[in-house]
Amino acid sequence: MSTALKIGGYTLGLLAVFGAAVGVGAAVTPAATSAATSSPETKSHTEISAMTSAPTSDAAPLPGGLMVSQDGYTLRLADRTATAGPQAPLRFQILGPDGAPVTGYQTEHDKDLHLIAVRRDLSHFQHVHPVLDVEGTWSAPVDLSAPGEYRVFADFTPTGRDGGLVLGADLAVPGTYEPVPLPEPVTVAGVVDGYQVTLAGDLVPGQASELTLTVSKDGVPVTDLQPYLAAYGHLVALRAGDLAYLHVHPAGEPGDGVTPAGPGITFYATAPSAGDYRLFLDFRHAGVVRTAEFTVHAGEIPADATVPATDPSTTATTTIPAP
Ligand SMILES: [Cu+2]
Numbered sequence: 001m002s003t004a005l006k007i008g009g010y011t012l013g014l015l016a017v018f019g020a021a022v023g024v025g026a027a028v029t030p031a032a033t034s035a036a037t038s039s040p041e042t043k044s045h046t047e048i049s050a051m052t053s054a055p056t057s058d059a060a061p062l063p064g065g066l067m068v069s070q071d072g073y074t075l076r077l078a079d080r081t082a083t084a085g086p087q088a089p090l091r092f093q094i095l096g097p098d099g100a101p102v103t104g105y106q107t108e109h110d111k112d113l114h115l116i117a118v119r120r121d122l123s124h125f126q127h128v129h130p131v132l133d134v135e136g137t138w139s140a141p142v143d144l145s146a147p148g149e150y151r152v153f154a155d156f157t158p159t160g161r162d163g164g165l166v167l168g169a170d171l172a173v174p175g176t177y178e179p180v181p182l183p184e185p186v187t188v189a190g191v192v193d194g195y196q197v198t199l200a201g202d203l204v205p206g207q208a209s210e211l212t213l214t215v216s217k218d219g220v221p222v223t224d225l226q227p228y229l230a231a232y233g234h235l236v237a238l239r240a241g242d243l244a245y246l247h248v249h250p251a252g253e254p255g256d257g258v259t260p261a262g263p264g265i266t267f268y269a270t271a272p273s274a275g276d277y278r279l280f281l282d283f284r285h286a287g288v289v290r291t292a293e294f295t296v297h298a299g300e301i302p303a304d305a306t307v308p309a310t311d312p313s314t315t316a317t318t319t320i321p322a323p
Pocket residue numbers: 111113114115127128129229
């Protein structure tokens with residue numbers, strides 16, 4: 001069991017113990033979590049953990065990305081504002097429990113740290129891989145051409161830690177901000193260069209849901225996808241409203257003898273609640289990484305319902321960030 005899952009269950013358990021009539025917002029406040037994790041009463045921690053592992057409990061893990069600080073680790077941006085521009089230099093550190101910048105990381109999905117930047121309206125998604133200097137400062141150019149409020153996520157695993165962390169911080173880009181509405185849910189996303197990605201599967205709140213994204217080019221299924229980040233695709237899912245960062249993992253990996261190089265790429269994603277989510281699939285073909293985006297609604301489709309037929313009139317055309 002991951003640490004995130006333990007802490008999520010623990011937090012929910014605490015709330016149950018206290019009998020507090022609180023909403024989701026309170027369940028994810030840093031205060032509640034830090035109070036829980038810093039409690040000297042480790043005995044009660046054990047008891048509560050035992051309670052939350054009861055068979056009737058279906059508590060989902062606390063989503064990542066909602067907090068700037070968790071388990072002693074803090075995402076510290078060098079600047080909280082940035083000047084709009086296509087190559088804005090972003091610098092940050094991960095501070096460890098001792099307050100010093102973390103310099104040791106475990107490689108996950110081919111990289112020591114994955115940086116996601118997205119505007120608060122879920123547009124202008126980017127997935128980049130910053131460079132770490134010897135003092136523990138990460139840096140990467142990020143396309144911040146469009147002003148607005150951005151959320152920056154660092155997805156990483158410190159050396160020696162059991163399980164990864166996703167920390168999130170706000171970054172303001174001054175200028176005229178014109179938020180765009182969340183696109184309607186669709187099952188087909190148009191991607192530039194003749195690529196089209198079709199989504200099959202339903203996001204069911206509280207459980208790992210199988211999602212298969214199928215890539216075609218000019219109407220022909222793509223069967224020679226190239227490995228990207230130790231998989232045939234990398235999927236990021238964010239909840240509309242608070243940009244909670246979902247845990248997603250691919251089914252299989254290149255070279256395992258069973259995972260095909262397309263056209264279908266299968267993932268397991270766990271939605272923490274009903275609601276709207278934005279999915280971003282990065283895939284690599286012919287040497288270029290492209291991104292397909294979808295809006296998915298979780299929670300209203302009954303478990304025994306069939307997947308709705310694709311309606312071509314709802315095809316979404318998205319532009320992709322520079323690879
Ligand atoms: Cu990455």
